[in-house]
Amino acid sequence: QLQLQESGPGLVKPSETLSLTCSVSGGSIGTSSYYWGWIRQPPEKGLEWIGSIFHRGDTYYNPSLKGRVTISVDTSKNEFSLKLSSETAADTAVYYCARNHAYTSTWDYWGQGALVTVSP
Amino acid sequence: QSALTQPASVSGSPGQSITISCSGSNSDIGGSTFVSWYQHHPGKAPKVLIYDVSNRPSGVSNRFSGSKSGNTASLTISGLQAEDEADYFCSSYTSSTVYYVFGTGTKVTVL
Numbered sequence: 666q667l668q669l670q671e672s673g674p675g676l677v678k679p680s681e682t683l684s685l686t687c688s689v690s691g692g693s694i695g696t697s698s699y700y701w702g703w704i705r706q707p708p709e710k711g712l713e714w715i716g717s718i719f720h721r722g723d724t725y726y727n728p729s730l731k732g733r734v735t736i737s738v739d740t741s742k743n744e745f746s747l748k749l750s751s752e753t754a755a756d757t758a759v760y761y762c763a764r765n766h767a768y769t770s771t772w773d774y775w776g777q778g779a780l781v782t783v784s785p
Numbered sequence: 786q787s788a789l790t791q792p793a794s795v796s797g798s799p800g801q802s803i804t805i806s807c808s809g810s811n812s813d814i815g816g817s818t819f820v821s822w823y824q825h826h827p828g829k830a831p832k833v834l835i836y837d838v839s840n841r842p843s844g845v846s847n848r849f850s851g852s853k854s855g856n857t858a859s860l861t862i863s864g865l866q867a868e869d870e871a872d873y874f875c876s877s878y879t880s881s882t883v884y885y886v887f888g889t890g891t892k893v894t895v896l
């Protein structure tokens with residue numbers, strides 16, 4: 666059974682960079698049929714797609730965050746990472762990593778989510 | 786890209802059927818077969834219930850069914866059970882540069 670687990674600091678200061686890692690177990694991140702993505706949910710708001718990466722390194726980002734977001738993959742560690750710079754309070758959210766099926770665009774496996782609070 | 790619109794809450798008694806709507810536009814739900822539905826118990830990982838509008842992954846109860854008409858997708862839960870009490874959200878691939886949009890989420894309460 667595939668499992669994804671987010672890890673990283675739960676508190677980030679304004680203007681600093683948020684860094685999260687998603688560790689994948691029970692399957693290879695190098696499988697060609699899948700993308701790996703980050704999604705977030707601010708308090709009392711809906712989900713927002715942040716961006717996705719293919720195992721070869723091809724990346725796709727939400728234009729609303731472009732310029733601030735970087736997603737990378739480390740196939741040797743079977744993990745992928747998110748960096749979001751210039752943090753503001755509006756970036757406070759639960760951040761999820763998830764796998765996306767390339768042919769159905771279905772998010773078929775998710776992590777439990779990591780709460781990141783942006784505060785001085 | 787605006788989020789897909791869902792009712793904030795839906796409730797029903799055990800054994801009843803409920804339907805959750807997910808309204809979008811021509812550039813997402815109306816123009817895509819890649820519509821999916823998810824169940825989320827707080828603190829746990831979301832679980833996919835429906836993909837490609839109406840397909841159920843292996844292991845998902847046939848009490849869950851999906852459909853689409855125009856720019857609106859729907860999830861129906863039949864034979865409502867206490868364990869169905871959770872948050873539900875939809876998702877669609879979109880032809881815009883955002884690629885993926887999600888619903889605003891619906892809290893299902895079993896009375």
